[in-house]
Every structure is written in structure tokens, then in C-alpha cells.
Amino acid sequence: MHAANSYLPKPALMMQLHRCSATKANDGENSWKMSEFTQDRIRNFSIIAHIDHGKSTLADRLLELTGTIKERADNKQVLDKLVVERERGITVKAQTVSMFFEHYGQRYLLNLIDTPMHKDRNVKLGTRFKGHVDFSYEVSRSLAATQGCLLLVDAAQGVQAQTVANFHLAKKQGLKIIPVLNKIDLHGAEIHRVASEVKSLGMAREPLQISAKTRLNIEQILPAVIEYIPPPTGSRTSPFRSLLFDSWYDKYKGVICLMSIKDGVLRQGDKIQSVHSGQKYDVTELGIMHPEQTPTKQLYAGQVGYVVCSMRSASEAKVGDTFARVGSRVEPLPGFEAAKAMVYAGIFPVDTNDFQKLDESIKKLTLNDSSVSVSKETSTALGQGWRLGFLGTLHMDVFRQRLEQEYEANIIVTQPTVPYKVIRKGGNVKYIRNPIEFPSLDDTSRSVAELQEPMVLATMVFPEEYLGSLMDLCGARRGEQVDYGYLDETRVLMKYRLPLAEVVTDFFDELKSRSSGYATFDYEEDGYQKSDLVKMSVLLNSKPVDALSVILHRSQVEFVGRDWVKRLKNVIQRQLFEIIIQTTVGNKVIARETIPPMRKDVTAKLYGGDVTRKMKLLEKQKAGKKRMKKIGNVELPQSAFYDFMGSKTSR
Numbered sequence: 001m002h003a004a005n006s007y008l009p010k011p012a013l014m015m016q017l018h019r020c021s022a023t024k025a026n027d028g029e030n031s032w033k034m035s036e037f038t039q040d041r042i043r044n045f046s047i048i049a050h051i052d053h054g055k056s057t058l059a060d061r062l063l064e065l066t067g068t069i070k071e072r073a074d075n076k077q078v079l080d081k082l083v084v085e086r087e088r089g090i091t092v093k094a095q096t097v098s099m100f101f102e103h104y105g106q107r108y109l110l111n112l113i114d115t116p117m118h119k120d121r122n123v124k125l126g127t128r129f130k131g132h133v134d135f136s137y138e139v140s141r142s143l144a145a146t147q148g149c150l151l152l153v154d155a156a157q158g159v160q161a162q163t164v165a166n167f168h169l170a171k172k173q174g175l176k177i178i179p180v181l182n183k184i185d186l187h188g189a190e191i192h193r194v195a196s197e198v199k200s201l202g203m204a205r206e207p208l209q210i211s212a213k214t215r216l217n218i219e220q221i222l223p224a225v226i227e228y229i230p231p232p233t234g235s236r237t238s239p240f241r242s243l244l245f246d247s248w249y250d251k252y253k254g255v256i257c258l259m260s261i262k263d264g265v266l267r268q269g270d271k272i273q274s275v276h277s278g279q280k281y282d283v284t285e286l287g288i289m290h291p292e293q294t295p296t297k298q299l300y301a302g303q304v305g306y307v308v309c310s311m312r313s314a315s316e317a318k319v320g321d322t323f324a325r326v327g328s329r330v331e332p333l334p335g336f337e338a339a340k341a342m343v344y345a346g347i348f349p350v351d352t353n354d355f356q357k358l359d360e361s362i363k364k365l366t367l368n369d370s371s372v373s374v375s376k377e378t379s380t381a382l383g384q385g386w387r388l389g390f391l392g393t394l395h396m397d398v399f400r401q402r403l404e405q406e407y408e409a410n411i412i413v414t415q416p417t418v419p420y421k422v423i424r425k426g427g428n429v430k431y432i433r434n435p436i437e438f439p440s441l442d443d444t445s446r447s448v449a450e451l452q453e454p455m456v457l458a459t460m461v462f463p464e465e466y467l468g469s470l471m472d473l474c475g476a477r478r479g480e481q482v483d484y485g486y487l488d489e490t491r492v493l494m495k496y497r498l499p500l501a502e503v504v505t506d507f508f509d510e511l512k513s514r515s516s517g518y519a520t521f522d523y524e525e526d527g528y529q530k531s532d533l534v535k536m537s538v539l540l541n542s543k544p545v546d547a548l549s550v551i552l553h554r555s556q557v558e559f560v561g562r563d564w565v566k567r568l569k570n571v572i573q574r575q576l577f578e579i580i581i582q583t584t585v586g587n588k589v590i591a592r593e594t595i596p597p598m599r600k601d602v603t604a605k606l607y608g609g610d611v612t613r614k615m616k617l618l619e620k621q622k623a624g625k626k627r628m629k630k631i632g633n634v635e636l637p638q639s640a641f642y643d644f645m646g647s648k649t650s651r
């Protein structure tokens with residue numbers, strides 16, 4: 001049971017509560033004037049939390065409390081329509097929304113800015129992806145639109161990896177942080193323990209204690225936001241300048257941008273310009289999210305709203321970009337980085353006839369997700385396809401699942417690769433996003449000064465009994481311990497610097513399985529590091545299979561080389577002649593397997609029994625014939641690649 005007594009709200013807050021009341025906001029077009037909200041009457045904040053700690057529920061409660069949406073007795077998420085929309089998106093947006101709230105007789109404009117999360121409940125990804133974020137850059141740009149945040153922690157589960165990572169991100173940006181313990185209604189809530197965990201992160205402020213579900217103490221939140229989080233800075237009279245922190249594609253209006261107005265005023269009809277690309281746009285509509293798009297005539301410094309501005313493609317809306325009036329010279333806002341794909345993979349249709357259809361599906365999916373980079377790729381083994389870049393593996397998996405489930409695409413996804421850096425002796429730097437581009441051994445010794453791989457800083461939180469096993473895991477994945485300590489008596493907070501390439505494979509699954517599901521994990525980019533990298537090729541009867549080459553750290557070549565030939569042997573059907581499968585680095589053979597020549601009836605190798613399996617195999621073979629590729633003299637159906645990519649390495 002929780003012991004809430006020592007954490008009762010402070011008397012000062014208690015006194016204000018009865019004076020706070022919600023303002024009915026959207027009665028008609030003129031129920032508010034944007035000009036009324038000068039910076040001192042604006043607060044921009046976000047809620048940061050580990051997945052499932054109650055962020056959406058709390059957001060709903062705040063919307064109810066401010067009259068932005070109607071209260072519902074059944075506790076069901078009121079933003080249902082939006083929720084459905086969101087859940088279909090790759091970047092799940094917990095909704096950026098403007099609310100009006102009265103405090104001590106003053107009307108405030110409170111903008112709750114969402115931080116993007118990767119989670120897609122419509123696509124059944126299972127628990128594998130819970131608590132895993134690929135978006136630290138996008139989260140940091142959303143936070144840049146705020147001056148403070150609520151750090152929401154489940155009072156039963158305590159601080160988790162994402163809580164820690166988000167806390168540090170917010171702290172780095174100098175934001176005011178209000179800790180809030182949620183779910184104090186639960187029997188398992190341990191308020192004292194979790195409050196001290198929160199403190200151990202370095203937060204001086206006593207946490208508020210609420211139940212977003214039962215609405216207990218909800219009324220304390222917004223007064224705390226107004227009193228503790230500073231108003232936005234900037235000036236209405238300075239030249240217009242805004243930060244783009246989010247965007248999506250609307251089939252009627254085109255690209256919709258969410259912007260935080262840093263200086264000046266933005267009006268319908270204004271001509272604005274991206275500071276980074278120089279592209280010019282006409283503002284055709286603007287307004288606030290209340291909670292749906294609600295047009296206004298202007299947006300002033302300190303305010304946050306949506307802007308529709310003749311942008312044709314989502315790829316033009318770069319998160320972190322600064323916008324200014326055409327012709328005006330302003331300083332770009334700090335922190336802009338072009339969307340950075342961290343994981344690349346080739347995607348090919350299983351049936352080459354599906355190329356056109358798949359091309360359209362990929363176009364549709366990327367329309368709403370500008371962070372996926374797309375280029376065409378041709379493989380001798382797999383035909384025409386695409387090389388797609390994603391923010392992380394979760395992003396990639398969600399994209400793949402959406403292609404398969406929503407667009408019924410039948411695809412082969414090649415082994416993911418991270419962007420490696422090749423530094424030439426002359427100083428020239430090239431990023432390698434496809435193993436095909438990796439320099440040959442000759443080229444490397446002649447002209448490459450250094451090969452580097454991207455690193456991440458991983459944060460893990462778990463019960464101490466798993467410490468040994470998780471340290472082993474990180475060690476085996478070439479990790480280097482950076483930090484380690486106890487959050488409380490039994491739970492460990494551990495940080496490792498790890499190669500991204502090690503994290504994008506099965507690290508997360510392995511972490512979950514070694515910790516019986518208890519470990520939580522988050523990571524952020526952490527620069528590049530010199531690395532002993534090589535390209536491993538797969539040969540069938542001495543001919544390389546381009547789609548199967550992979551860049552590896554030299555220490556892993558033996559293991560992966562052996563594993564791959566075995567797995568390939570299992571998926572390649574016998575042919576009338578012997579097939580030799582080899583993995584090689586340069587001229588050196590790492591491993592070899594042989595598939596003996598064979599008879600025509602492929603099902604003969606399935607001893608007796610399972611008729612349906614036989615039928616399936618025959619059907620597969622029949623279908624496969626149509627799309628048989630030849631690697632030298634070896635016939636290889638696309639389905640063999642599909643099976644190989646789907647089979648698992650066991651470490």
C-alpha cells in the first residue's frame with residue numbers, strides 16, 4: 001500500500017486549488033484572442049515518461065480539466081479518433097494540444113507538446129518493442145519547443161530506462177522538470193521507494209502524487225506547471241522566427257507542420273522560408289491544436305500551433321528547421337540536424353511482379369514519415385528493390401510490418417546495416433550504407449586511413465539479480481561500461497557504450513530474455529569509433545551473392561561465417577549438382593558447407609508424415625520456379641532469401 005501522508009500537496013498548492021477553474025475554451029470563433037496571450041501567459045510543456053506509465057491518460061485528464069474535451073465516465077481515452085489515427089502512424093503522437101486554463105483570475109494558454117514515441121498497437125508487434133525508443137533527436141527537438149516538462153513515473157514500477165534517458169535529455173536542454181508519481185491508486189504503489197528513486201536521479205523537487213485513472217490530485221498539475229515552468233522567451237516585435245518540431249501529411253491539406261513561434265508574429269498569407277533549405281512557402285492556414293486543428297488569424301511569439309504552407313512533400317518538413325519571413329535574415333535556432341537514418345536495409349519483393357505495387361506502397365508509407373530515406377537498389381540476386389534508411393530497428397520493424405499487414409506486401413528485408421564511416425588517407429570521408437560499397441581489402445590497405453562505426457550510449461534498468469548476465473551480454477556485444485549504480489536497494493541503473501551494429505540485431509530480445517522481461521532499455525547516439533571492420537561475402541559455387549554480403553567486426557567473422565553457411569544449407573534446395581556454400585573475407589574462406597546433388601522430388605527429404613508440409617513445399621517450389629534467380633549455375637528462389645532472413649542466429 002502506498003503511504004501518501006508525507007507527500008501530501010504543499011499547503012501553497014492546496015490553497016490555490018479552489019481558485020483554479022477551467023476556462024471554457026472553444027465556444028465559438030471569438031472565445032479567445034491569440035494576441036491576449038503574451039509570453040507571461042503561456043506555458044509550453046511536455047510529459048515525458050516510460051511507456052505505459054500513463055502519459056496518454058494524464059494528457060486526457062488535463063484536456064478534460066481544461067474543458068478542451070468532454071469528460072467521460074468510462075475512463076476510455078477520449079481522443080479515440082485521434083488515437084486511432086495516431087496508432088496507424090509510425091511516429092505515434094500523443095498529441096500536441098493547446099488548452100486554456102484560469103489561474104488566480106488570469107487566463108493562460110498551456111501548450112502540451114508531445115514527444116514522439118515509436119509504438120504501434122495496430123500492428124501487432126507484441127511485447128518485444130515495448131519500452132524502446134529510436135527517436136532521441138526528434139524527442140530533443142520537441143523538447144526544444146518547451147521550457148519544462150512533467151516527468152511521469154509509475155509509482156508501482158518505478159524509474160525505468162526511458163525515464164532516465166528522457167530526464168537527461170530534458171536536463172541537458174535546461175528544462176524545468178516537475179516529477180509526478182502516477183498510479184498511486186494501485187495496491188502495488190510504493191510511493192516512498194519511487195520518490196527516492198526519482199530523487200536519486202538528481203531532482204530536488206518533491207514529486208506530485210496522482211492517479212491519472214481515478215483523477216486523484218489531477219488538479220495539482222496545471223498550477224504547478226504555471227508556477228514552476230518559466231514562460232517562453234522571445235519577442236513579438238522581433239522578426240518572425242519559428243522552430244518546426246513535428247509534421248504529418250493530410251490528404252486534403254498536404255503537409256501540416258507544428259511550429260513553435262520563437263519571435264514575431266505569423267499570419268495567414270505570410271511568405272516564409274526554411275532557413276536550412278532556402279525553400280519558400282505561402283502560409284495558407286494556421287491555428288492551434290484544440291484538440292483538433294482550430295484556425296486562428298495569427299500566432300505570436302511563445303505560441304505553438306499548426307501551419308499549412310504549400311509544402312508538397314513531407315521530406316521538406318525537417319524537424320529542427322528554423323523558418324523566417326522571406327527576405328528577413330535571422331539566426332537559425334540551434335540544434336538542427338538533418339534526419340539521420342541509423343539503420344539501413346534493402347527491401348525487395350518476393351515476387352518481382354509486385355515491384356510496381358510495392359513501389360506505390362512505399363511511397364504512400366513514406367509520405368507520412370519523412371524520416372525514412374528511400375533510394376532504388378538493384379541486386380543480381382534479388383532484382384530491383386529499395387534501400388531504406390530508418391531511425392532505428394524499431395522504426396524499421398514497424399515499417400516492415402505495416403508494408404506486410406496494411407499493404408499485403410510480400411517482401412524480403414536484407415540484413416540491416418548501420419552507416420559506417422570510411423576515412424581516406426587524404427581525409428575524404430564517406431558513409432557506407434550498403435555492404436556493396438565497402439572498400440575491398442586491397443583498396444583498404446592502399447588508401448583507407450581508418451574505418452569507423454557508430455556507437456550508442458545505452459541505459460538499462462533492471463533488478464540486481466540479472467547484473468552478471470547483462471554485463472556478460474554487453475561484454476559479448478563489445479560494450480564498454482560507462483556507469484553503474486543502484487537506483488534503490490534492489491534495482492540497478494547501468495550505462496554501456498556499445499556499437500550500434502550490436503544493438504540493431506537481437507540485443508533487445510536478448511536483454512529481455514536474460515532478465516525475464518524485467519530490464520528496460522533506451523539508447524542514444526554517441527558518435528563514431530575506430531573499428532576493425534571487414535566485409536564478409538557469401539559464395540555459392542564460387543559466385544558471390546551480393547544481397548548477402550555484410551559488414552562485420554573482425555572478431556565476429558568466425559561465428560557469423562559458420563552460422564550463415566549452416567543456415568543457408570537449410571534453406572537452399574538440392575539441385576542436380578553439388579552446391580558449395582562459402583563465407584569469405586577477401587580471399588580467405590571462413591566456413592564452408594556442401595549441399596550434395598540430388599534427385600528431383602524435393603519432398604523426399606521430408607521423411608514421411610506431414611502431408612501439409614509437403615504440399616506447402618511443393619507449392620512454394622512451383623511458385624518459386626517463376627522467380628528463380630541464378631547465381632552462377634545455382635538456382636536460387638527468392639523464397640530461399642526470405643527463409644534465410646527469417647531464420648535466427650543463435651549466439
Ligand SMILES: Nc1nc2c(ncn2[C@@H]2O[C@H](COP(=O)(O)OP(=O)(O)OP(=O)(O)O)[C@@H](O)[C@H]2O)c(=O)[nH]1
Pocket residue numbers: 049050051052053054055056057058117119182183184185186210211212213214
Ligand atoms: N491504476 C492506474 N492505471 C493507470 C493510471 N494511469 C494510467 N493507467 C493505466 O496504465 C496503462 C497505460 O496508460 P497510458 O496512458 O496508455 O500510458 P502511456 O504512458 O501513454 O503509454 P504509452 O502510450 O504506451 O506510452 C493503461 O492501461 C491505463 O489505463 C493510474 O493512475 N492508475
